[in-house]
Amino acid sequence: NSHAVIFSGIQPTGVPHLGNYLGAIKNWVDLQYTSSPKDVLIYSIVGWHALTLPQDPAQLRNAKLETAASLLALGIDPKRSILFHQDEVSEHLSLSWILTCMTPMGKLKRMTTWKSKLVTVRNANVESEVDDSMLNLGLFSYPVLQAADILAYQTTHVPVGEDQLQHLELCRDLAELFNKRHQKNQQKPFFTLPQAILTPCPRILSFRDPTQKMSKSSPNASSRITLVDSPEVIRKIIRSAVTDSTSGITYDPLNRPGISNLLTILGSFRSLRSSEELSSLASEYTGKGTANLKEDVADAIVEGWRRPRSEFERLREDKDYLVTVLEEGRQRAESISRKTLNQVKSLIGL
């Protein structure tokens, strides 16, 4: 009677953009219907991770609420999934410290995300020079906290993007190291080794510069669409999306990133994902122009997000409801992770 435990986390960065939705959140939502009812789904808003970059307290508090409201509005069902704030469950930190004390420094130095985080810090501080004080120890060791997030629930599956595979590998290494050190005779290994569920959606690109990914950190607001954008704003941004001067609509991500990005978005809302499906979607536009495609893309986003957007506006004002749902999630998450931590502490002699 084995069941899967699926765990994933998202930063409390507030209202999501289309890339966050199609690249991460939509997959969480879909798993609620594609998984077996016995499987446990655990989705966390990872406040402890947010501290690795400089945060304004009032903004962070607000972003935690808006992230929770967004996830619920976009279809996370708190009856089916455990939705909680990671920073409200201290087991994550306890396990993180235990794993930290087993992590070879060299392994962390090899994480390539460390380098991309440096770029994020630099971009957030374009005015000032990046000095050592911005490069805190948490930023360096957060993959260990991520491993703790996952292992605290004896997770079997982690939905991740390709860029996170390296971290999942570290998580598995640490689990194996722990298992080897604390193997008791013929007993089965203590930690489950989690597997990746690779995110099926390709990167969503910036509408201003389709050589870049859509990102909340871009200073140009018309490079992205967010959950709170009105239908008028959505139509305006899509109409002015940068494409190319080749005529006709073809799916060719390498040579025609702008057009292909529009097809990817339209396809995602229709659950078409493979390049074959997207090429055949492109062929529906034979004899039509970019303007037709853009109109359909805008319609898909406006229609697809109509209900979630009004749900978000409603939930955002219903703080009591959010607090109740997140408290229920916290209790469920804590009861699972506490069990793991009690066993871990006993195994290591604490």
Ligand code: ADP
């Ligand atoms: P941002 O890059 O805007 O700061 P985050 O790094 O907070 O977004 O990402 C949150 C989640 O959304 C991650 O799972 C990430 O892989 C996904 N994501 C972010 N941007 C995109 C994008 N442009 N296309 C697809 N997925 C994305």
Ligand code: NA
């Ligand atoms: Na990012």
